[in-house]
Amino acid sequence: MQESRKTSETDIKLSMNLRGKGDYKFDTEIPFFEHMLSHISKHGGIDLDIWLRGDIQIDCHHSVEDTAILMGNTLHKLLGDKKGINRYGHFTITMDEVLTTVAVDLGGRFFYKYTGPELTGKFGIYDAELTNEFMQKFALNAKMNLHILVHYGENRHHIHESIFKGLGRALRQAIAYDTNALDKIPSTKGVLE
Numbered sequence: 759m760q761e762s763r764k765t766s767e768t769d770i771k772l773s774m775n776l777r778g779k780g781d782y783k784f785d786t787e788i789p790f791f792e793h794m795l796s797h798i799s800k801h802g803g804i805d806l807d808i809w810l811r812g813d814i815q816i817d818c819h820h821s822v823e824d825t826a827i828l829m830g831n832t833l834h835k836l837l838g839d840k841k842g843i844n845r846y847g848h849f850t851i852t853m854d855e856v857l858t859t860v861a862v863d864l865g866g867r868f869f870y871k872y873t874g875p876e877l878t879g880k881f882g883i884y885d886a887e888l889t890n891e892f893m894q895k896f897a898l899n900a901k902m903n904l905h906i907l908v909h910y911g912e913n914r915h916h917i918h919e920s921i922f923k924g925l926g927r928a929l930r931q932a933i934a935y936d937t938n939a940l941d942k943i944p945s946t947k948g949v950l951e
Contacts (some may be wrong), residue, residue, distance in 0.1 A: 759836055763828045767820040768812040774832045776933050778805030786810040786825070788818050790881035794889070794922040795825075801926030802933075818884055819891065826892040830899025837864060837933065845944035847931030853920040856911030860924030863903040864932050866951030870897045874908025875917065889918055893925070901951060 763770045782799035784792040786808060799806040812821030837843065848861035858874070870893060877886040897904035906924070911917050936944065943950055 759832055761828055761832045761835075763824055765820075765824065768810065768824040770811075770824055770828050771809040772825075772828050772832060773805070773807040774829070774836060775805035776833070776836050778803060781805045783807045784810075786821065787812075787814055788821060788882075788884055790884040791818065791822060791825075791888075794918060797919060797922035798926040798929070801923050802929045804926070804929070814883060818888060822884075822888045822892050823895050826895035827899050830896045830901075833896075833900045839943065840864060840866075840950045841943055842935045842940040843944060844932055844934050844936050845950070847928040847933075849924050849927035849931065851920050851924045851927065853911070853916040853923070855913060856916040856920045857909040858911070858917070858920035858924050859905075859907045859909065860921065860928045861903075861905045862925075862928045862932050864900070864950075865903065865945065866901045867903065868898045868901055869903040869905075870894045871904075872906045874906065875911070877918070879914060881915070881918070886914065886918070889921060893921070 760773045780800040780803050782796050784795060786792050810821055810825060814821055845864050850859040872890055877889050879886045893904060893906065906921055908917055
């Protein structure tokens with residue numbers, strides 16, 4: 759599915775395939791952000807192509823936030839009525855000295871919670887706190903619950919990588935088809951938004 763978003767602050771074109779091979783191509787002018795997005799794609803089995811131009815002469819906030827909005831909206835559209843998917847996914851990932859758990863529910867309601875060390879500092883032009891901003895806006899627009907727990911860890915790069923890799927793996931489980939219930943909505947309500 760191809761989607762786009764244009765504001766006075768950003769111009770984004772995105773292509774997403776949930777049943778892909780984890781292939782990705784990025785042109786965002788934010789190298790660390792591209793590195794993190796590659797983990798969602800590769801570990802989620804989601805083909806992702808993003809072209810982004812934003813007001814990075816100010817900072818990367820609008821670019822990261824608007825990418826998350828567009829990615830979340832696109833994920834929600836691609837899931838449709840959510841018939842046959844697992845809905846839930848979770849993954850605990852080790853990244854050297856870091857241990858992180860990411861859990862998702864694609865049930866149509868938003869909630870986001872991050873528990874772990876404060877995300878501060880910079881990676882090139884990318885402000886570390888933008889990871890929290892990305893995750894919150896992605897979850898909000900995908901209409902999902904997203905819980906991230908960094909149990910422990912010290913290396914800032916490893917912490918961020920574990921979060922994005924964990925999200926990819928948790929999404930991979932949640933969007934996968936339940937072969938025992940392909941014709942069913944994964945809810946006792948019989949409908950998911």
